[in-house]
Amino acid sequence: MEQLIADLKAQIIEQLNLQEVKPEDIGDDAPLFKEGLGLDSIDALELIVLLQQYYGIRIANPDDGPRIFTSVRTIAEFITEQKAK
Amino acid sequence: MKIYINGTGAISPQQTAVGAAFWPAVQDYTTNRLKVVDPDYKQWIDLKQIRRMSRVIKMGVGAAQLSLQQAGISVPDGIITGTAYGCLDDTGVFLQKMVVQEEQMLTPTAFIQSTHNTVGGQIALLLGCHAYNNTFVHRGFSFESALLDAIMFLREGEARQLLVGGLDEITHFSHAILQRFGLYKTNPGHSGSLLQLHNKGTIAGEGAAFFVLGAASTPHTKACLAGVQTIYKPTDNAAIQQATTLFLAAHGLLAADIDLLITGRNGDVDDDQWYNTWTTAHFPGKPEAAFKHLCGEYPTATGFGMWLGANVLAHQQVPAEAMYSGTVPAKINNILMYNHHLTTHHSLILMQVC
Amino acid sequence: MMAPTWIAGGGVICGIGQHVQACVQAFQRMQPGMAPLQFLRSAHTAFPVVEVKAANDHLAQLSGLPLSTARTAMLSLIAAREAWTSSGLDEVRDYRTAFVSANTVGGMDKTEDFFPAFLQDQGKGRLHGVSQHECGTITEVVADALGISHHITTISTACSSGANALMYGARLIHNNLADVVIAGGADALTRFTLNGFNTLMILDTAPSRPFDDSRRGLNLGEGAGYVVLVSDAVAKDRKGLWATLSGFANANDAYHQTASSPDGTGNYLAMQGALHMAGLQPADIRYINLHGTGTQNNDLSEGLAIARLFGNTPPPASSTKSFTGHTLGASGGIEAVFAALSVRDGLLYPNAQFTTQMKELPFSPITTFSAGNDLRHVMSNSFGFGGNCSCLVFSKGGS
Numbered sequence: 001m002e003q004l005i006a007d008l009k010a011q012i013i014e015q016l017n018l019q020e021v022k023p024e025d026i027g028d029d030a031p032l033f034k035e036g037l038g039l040d041s042i043d044a045l046e047l048i049v050l051l052q053q054y055y056g057i058r059i060a061n062p063d064d065g066p067r068i069f070t071s072v073r074t075i076a077e078f079i080t081e082q083k084a085k
Numbered sequence: 086m087k088i089y090i091n092g093t094g095a096i097s098p099q100q101t102a103v104g105a106a107f108w109p110a111v112q113d114y115t116t117n118r119l120k121v122v123d124p125d126y127k128q129w130i131d132l133k134q135i136r137r138m139s140r141v142i143k144m145g146v147g148a149a150q151l152s153l154q155q156a157g158i159s160v161p162d163g164i165i166t167g168t169a170y171g172c173l174d175d176t177g178v179f180l181q182k183m184v185v186q187e188e189q190m191l192t193p194t195a196f197i198q199s200t201h202n203t204v205g206g207q208i209a210l211l212l213g214c215h216a217y218n219n220t221f222v223h224r225g226f227s228f229e230s231a232l233l234d235a236i237m238f239l240r241e242g243e244a245r246q247l248l249v250g251g252l253d254e255i256t257h258f259s260h261a262i263l264q265r266f267g268l269y270k271t272n273p274g275h276s277g278s279l280l281q282l283h284n285k286g287t288i289a290g291e292g293a294a295f296f297v298l299g300a301a302s303t304p305h306t307k308a309c310l311a312g313v314q315t316i317y318k319p320t321d322n323a324a325i326q327q328a329t330t331l332f333l334a335a336h337g338l339l340a341a342d343i344d345l346l347i348t349g350r351n352g353d354v355d356d357d358q359w360y361n362t363w364t365t366a367h368f369p370g371k372p373e374a375a376f377k378h379l380c381g382e383y384p385t386a387t388g389f390g391m392w393l394g395a396n397v398l399a400h401q402q403v404p405a406e407a408m409y410s411g412t413v414p415a416k417i418n419n420i421l422m423y424n425h426h427l428t429t430h431h432s433l434i435l436m437q438v439c
Numbered sequence: 440m441m442a443p444t445w446i447a448g449g450g451v452i453c454g455i456g457q458h459v460q461a462c463v464q465a466f467q468r469m470q471p472g473m474a475p476l477q478f479l480r481s482a483h484t485a486f487p488v489v490e491v492k493a494a495n496d497h498l499a500q501l502s503g504l505p506l507s508t509a510r511t512a513m514l515s516l517i518a519a520r521e522a523w524t525s526s527g528l529d530e531v532r533d534y535r536t537a538f539v540s541a542n543t544v545g546g547m548d549k550t551e552d553f554f555p556a557f558l559q560d561q562g563k564g565r566l567h568g569v570s571q572h573e574c575g576t577i578t579e580v581v582a583d584a585l586g587i588s589h590h591i592t593t594i595s596t597a598c599s600s601g602a603n604a605l606m607y608g609a610r611l612i613h614n615n616l617a618d619v620v621i622a623g624g625a626d627a628l629t630r631f632t633l634n635g636f637n638t639l640m641i642l643d644t645a646p647s648r649p650f651d652d653s654r655r656g657l658n659l660g661e662g663a664g665y666v667v668l669v670s671d672a673v674a675k676d677r678k679g680l681w682a683t684l685s686g687f688a689n690a691n692d693a694y695h696q697t698a699s700s701p702d703g704t705g706n707y708l709a710m711q712g713a714l715h716m717a718g719l720q721p722a723d724i725r726y727i728n729l730h731g732t733g734t735q736n737n738d739l740s741e742g743l744a745i746a747r748l749f750g751n752t753p754p755p756a757s758s759t760k761s762f763t764g765h766t767l768g769a770s771g772g773i774e775a776v777f778a779a780l781s782v783r784d785g786l787l788y789p790n791a792q793f794t795t796q797m798k799e800l801p802f803s804p805i806t807t808f809s810a811g812n813d814l815r816h817v818m819s820n821s822f823g824f825g826g827n828c829s830c831l832v833f834s835k836g837g838s
Contacts, residue, residue, distance in 0.1 A: 015192075017136040038133050041698055045193045045640060053190055062640040164691075169573055171595070176631075183634050184555050188482040196635035197697050197824065200543070201574065201595035206825020209691040215708055218691040218827055219603055223593040224575035230592040234607060237614045261561045262569055317588045 004076045028073045088310040092297035094151025095392040096144045111406045114276040117269040119290040119381035139174040141254035145204035148293035156297035162244035163217035167227035167251040169384030171201035177258045225426025228385040232313045239300045250295035251388030279352040279378035287351035290381015294388030308398035311435040322362045344417045349424030351377040372411030394420045394436045442671035443683040444609040449776035450521025453662030453763045454489030471762040471791040473646040486642045489660030489764030509546030509571040512580040515625035518663035526667040537590035537617040539608045540578040541600030541624030543768035546571030547631045597823030601771025606687045612670045623665030623772025647733030649758035650804045652795040657732040660764025664773030682782035685834035688712025692826030703744030705828035713830040721749045725814040728778045730822045731758020742800040751801040757790035771821040778819040785812035
């Protein structure tokens with residue numbers, strides 16, 4: 001889980017072009033949207049592609065985004081859960 | 086009705102964004118692709134927003150902010166942009182991924198930002214401006230169309246100050262393609278001597294020029310925009326001569342009243358022939374300035390030309406490197422700019438002291 | 440009070456018909472145009488689209504343009520020519536005629552064909568294809584074919600482009616820079632836009648259901664639509680005028696690059712501005728042609744803005760995109776023709792695929808076609824990326 005969280009942080013920074021943000025700036029449980037990194041609906045779509053690209057996980061309904069993308073930890077948990085299926 | 090140029094801002098291959106009247110020192114190039122000198126865009130755009138912006142969007146937002154700062158206003162009564170190519174870089178990124186990834190796993194950012202009105206929309210978003218917002222994308226008339234729209238808008242009396250700009254970027258893809266069309270010189274030499282060359286081709290350029298145009302003068306007023314005229318695919322030189330006579334007459338002027346010409350000379354022997362004929366026929370011996378050896382050729386280059394003209398009128402001086410022929414007159418009241426793009430899109434822009 | 444600008448004619452080609460009358464028949468017979476991809480080659484076959492049911496060679500024949508012409512230009516010329524013919528005006532050269540056209544991706548269909556070879560080797564790919572890439576080129580192909588050179592320009596503000604072309608055209612007339620203006624927009628379906636909207640995850644895999652509680656997104660369409668605007672002086676003594684363009688406004692939502700604000704600020708300001716220019720009250724409007732894309736976001740914002748302006752019982756409203764799909768740069772032009780026709784013939788267009796009212800709204804769209812209604816004033820909404828919100832109002836002339 002720790003490795004997955006670290007990977008995700010690096011991938012998020014790259015995919016979303018978060019200039020001047022370092023992995024250690026993102027708390028495992030810090031909110032990603034609105035507060036915290038201040039991501040928006042376009043970022044949510046970018047993250048959906050990220051999950052498909054790196055983890056082979058498809059999210060068909062963008063409405064599932066907010067729940068899955070609450071924090072880096074919730075994303076990691078979602079990936080782990082999907083991989084277990 | 087007079088239209089007042091109350092603020093100007095340019096981001097260009099010259100250092101036009103550092104607070105000098107024109108540029109601190111002219112930038113010379115030896116390539117056929119002139120890139121803008123990027124200022125620090127973070128002075129205008131915060132990190133959260135800048136991360137998605139391609140160069141042309143940053144250029145546009147930056148030039149818009151420079152002109153608003155000069156005009157001393159924060160929110161205009163409308164935003165009008167002109168761009169022939171739009172956001173080419175984002176278009177190219179999305180197209181390339183679409184082809185290479187065979188339409189799979191594409192991300193939305195480049196597609197969203199590729200829309201032609203992205204710059205106008207982004208400026209509105211940054212300024213919180215709910216007013217009129219329009220974007221013209223008509224090749225060598227893109228900037229002129231935006232100007233005309235602004236002039237009409239101010240005449241209609243609904244708006245007092247409008248933000249108007251022209252911008253285009255050159256990308257790796259577009260440069261490669263336009264080069265294949267034979268537009269650019271293979272041995273351009275120094276950009277400073279571009280206009281002395283009499284062979285085929287020119288050099289590619291890019292940039293953003295924005296203006297705050299107002300219905301009334303302010304303490305910041307630099308000059309007046311008296312009129313804009315476009316001439317589409319003229320049959321011959323005579324059509325330009327006729328349009329020029331009518332245009333001057335419509336503004337109560339004779340050729341003798343023009344103090345300085347600005348032409349869109351670009352060092353291409355065929356393109357420049359139009360300027361030669363025009364100056365000889367109408368304005369023999371008239372002092373002439375030019376600008377495409379400074380900014381390169383692109384469809385909205387007249388934005389840079391107008392930026393130059395407005396600042397010449399404001400400062401009553403012409404940078405030596407911009408003079409093509411003749412000597413700078415002691416007093417400059419009327420400037421007439423003539424430009425054409427690819428011999429099909431011709432325009433006249435008349436600027437005056439207020 | 441400004442002299443009115445008149446609508447003297449209109450032309451449409453889209454997925455439900457290749458001329459205006461065919462489109463009206465499709466509404467009357469309740470025949471939306473959604474179908475699987477037939478003419479465009481794309482990997483995304485799961486999404487229904489509303490293509491003009493004609494291959495490029497057929498369109499080349501109809502338009503008289505070479506087969507190598509971008510599809511958007513062919514669609515544009517067919518509709519613009521129909522508009523001109525329907526106006527009964529003689530020669531374009533008899534007037535100061537302008538052509539103001541909108542599109543969002545120029546000749547992207549040709550650029551898409553050019554790119555694979557070009558990416559392999561930048562010296563490859565036929566240049567003729569990419570020579571139509573610029574939006575303005577499309578307008579010029581059509582202007583040249585129609586013989587218009589007095590004034591031409593191209594507008595591109597995403598999905599509100601076509602409506603903005605009408606506004607600019609009307610203002611050319613108000614400012615005495617033109618007597619007659621052909622104004623509207625065109626866009627062919629392309630892989631670029633289909634893939635682009637797919638990345639936004641707002642394409643419905645079923646026929647779109649605008650203003651329905653169960654809506655899941657839009658279907659892309661293609662086509663072109665133009666009106667012929669004429670000055671009051673040209674209109675004098677002419678018979679068969681359709682309507683006047685009595686009001687228009689453009690406002691910016693200034694909320695997000697793609698999404699509409701939750702309360703539809705820009706939508707509201709545009710509708711309010713158009714009513715103000717027309718000198719009308721909300722109650723004067725007898726029909727609203729909605730932007731109504733069928734996305735969660737658009738329909739909610741637009742619906743709330745309408746409820747705010749018109750109260751709990753707004754006039755009959757429908758989204759003709761439930762038949763034509765979303766034709767992007769063409770939609771403002773196509774829907775302007777439908778709205779002007781609404782005034783002339785008293786047409787109310789149905790909203791197809793509708794079953795369930797949106798729970799957030801006090802109203803639902805109309806679902807049946809009717810003609811011969813007395814519709815003095817009709818509104819048409821068009822909203823686009825970049826927060827670009829436009830509204831047009833058409834009225835019976837001589838009031």
